[in-house]
Amino acid sequence: MSKPWTRTVIRHGILIMGTLIMVLPLWIALMSSTHTPETLFKEGLQFFPGGHGWETYKAIIGGNDDLSTPAWRMLLNSLVLGLGFAIGKIIISTIAAYALVYFRFPLATPLFWMIFATLLLPLEVRIIPSYEVVAQLELLNSYAGLIVPLIASATGTFFFRQFYRSVPGELMEAARMDGAGPVRFFIDILLPLSSTILAAIFIIMFVVGWNQYLWPLLMTTDTDYYTVVIGIRQMFQTINEGGDLPQFNIAFGLTILATIPPVLVVVIFQRMFIKGLVETEK
Amino acid sequence: MEDAFGLSSEFVGLRNFTDVLEDPEYVSTVLFTLFFSVMVTLFSLSLALLLAVQVNEVLTGAGVYKTFLMWAYAIAPPAAGLVGSLLFSPLMGDLYNGINALGFDFNHTRDGSDAIFVVVLISVWKQLSINFIFFLSGLQGIPASVQEAARIDCPGSIKRFWTVTFPLLAPTTFFLLVINTTYAFFETFGVIDLTTRGGPAGSTTTLVYKIYQDGFLGADLGGSAAQSVILMLFVICLTIIQFRYVDKKVHY
Numbered sequence: 346m347s348k349p350w351t352r353t354v355i356r357h358g359i360l361i362m363g364t365l366i367m368v369l370p371l372w373i374a375l376m377s378s379t380h381t382p383e384t385l386f387k388e389g390l391q392f393f394p395g396g397h398g399w400e401t402y403k404a405i406i407g408g409n410d411d412l413s414t415p416a417w418r419m420l421l422n423s424l425v426l427g428l429g430f431a432i433g434k435i436i437i438s439t440i441a442a443y444a445l446v447y448f449r450f451p452l453a454t455p456l457f458w459m460i461f462a463t464l465l466l467p468l469e470v471r472i473i474p475s476y477e478v479v480a481q482l483e484l485l486n487s488y489a490g491l492i493v494p495l496i497a498s499a500t501g502t503f504f505f506r507q508f509y510r511s512v513p514g515e516l517m518e519a520a521r522m523d524g525a526g527p528v529r530f531f532i533d534i535l536l537p538l539s540s541t542i543l544a545a546i547f548i549i550m551f552v553v554g555w556n557q558y559l560w561p562l563l564m565t566t567d568t569d570y571y572t573v574v575i576g577i578r579q580m581f582q583t584i585n586e587g588g589d590l591p592q593f594n595i596a597f598g599l600t601i602l603a604t605i606p607p608v609l610v611v612v613i614f615q616r617m618f619i620k621g622l623v624e625t626e627k
Numbered sequence: 628m629e630d631a632f633g634l635s636s637e638f639v640g641l642r643n644f645t646d647v648l649e650d651p652e653y654v655s656t657v658l659f660t661l662f663f664s665v666m667v668t669l670f671s672l673s674l675a676l677l678l679a680v681q682v683n684e685v686l687t688g689a690g691v692y693k694t695f696l697m698w699a700y701a702i703a704p705p706a707a708g709l710v711g712s713l714l715f716s717p718l719m720g721d722l723y724n725g726i727n728a729l730g731f732d733f734n735h736t737r738d739g740s741d742a743i744f745v746v747v748l749i750s751v752w753k754q755l756s757i758n759f760i761f762f763l764s765g766l767q768g769i770p771a772s773v774q775e776a777a778r779i780d781c782p783g784s785i786k787r788f789w790t791v792t793f794p795l796l797a798p799t800t801f802f803l804l805v806i807n808t809t810y811a812f813f814e815t816f817g818v819i820d821l822t823t824r825g826g827p828a829g830s831t832t833t834l835v836y837k838i839y840q841d842g843f844l845g846a847d848l849g850g851s852a853a854q855s856v857i858l859m860l861f862v863i864c865l866t867i868i869q870f871r872y873v874d875k876k877v878h879y
Contacts, residue, residue, distance in 0.1 A: 367755065373710070469858070558704060577709050600706045607703075610701065623761065
């Protein structure tokens, strides 16, 4: 048995180390983005502010030679993708789950298993057919083509199905006695009941949508539809191709811009986010 | 059985599959993917568990630690990949020179094992957060009465952890094993694409990355689709394992 206080010191030591490891890369990226490319090229990574942050971020958001698209446009695309993905997924999964739990209709079981099968097909597995379908529909380089194929999976449906099953049946009977139809019951009773869950899933889906990479990479050949994450890749290629002076500050700054929105969402709604994450996954 | 998705102009039966399976490159890709997912899962799980246990025990500052340890969940894999590869990059030089000053001949753009090291490191870093969140939830779900009893019966904290706490976390751990394996298979695409592009000489090519390379860069749609089917079978196996396990978990 060691003394309690030494144990506490060791615990905090481990935690501080862990925290540093998690935060330092972001810190270095943030600090390095406030230096000129010349400084970065000569002296390497920076740990302290360099005073050129304003210029860097103005150049990134407004657009510069090394960026195919100004960052405001890419951020907007990412926002559309994140929100579209989250909203679409929630609409589809709540309605599907409602049908599965509250209605008896022919083929319900096979339909359920069909939905279930989509769980086994992450987008990476069905990437070629998905791409082909979207290309044939001439939806390449469009928001619809970007969002719709990503929504097609059952992760949310399962979760809402479980949640609706936990809602007591008496509620529905009471609603019927009061003369509420199925739509009315869904909108006025079921959705408000699931508000915390809805919010939690929304947060998670937004982050997942914002960070999508492989699909937008294949879909968007038109730079106007680049998301921030794709912008990072394009920037990185520019750096690796050499040329004159690599714009490290732009690369770091763009990474910071791509990271801030989802991180803020997760940190601000920490409680909801954790609840949603732990509940949905199980 | 397999729908050709209107892609193959000529029906070749199972030839695509035999081609893929006989390709030595594909075999090495499978081996790398397995090795990679074992490494990523092992390290990110054990580190996350260590940190979660510590946070669960400290009284001051737990909230701050929690926030800082979980923020990385929200970072996009390519963003992590870019920062990571620049940290190690010979262009920036800091870590690169530091490691080489220690006598290693380190260059992740040229040397296969160095590239694997960097890719694993970034993937582990990125995955720590989500494992941490789940372990912490698992720890906080252990009833106080059980902890009290354990404390009385078993005064040594390390021994207590391994005999009482860890078995209680078994469901969480198993679930995370599956999640992390899936992560290593699919989600690391962005990390790999931005650090090594599957190179040098294919040493960091995962199965998904190879599907992308063959199908979209190499225009071999048949072979790529065959690989997709093989990958799908693998995912199905994983899911079956997971579900059999979840059934067992009900008895808890």
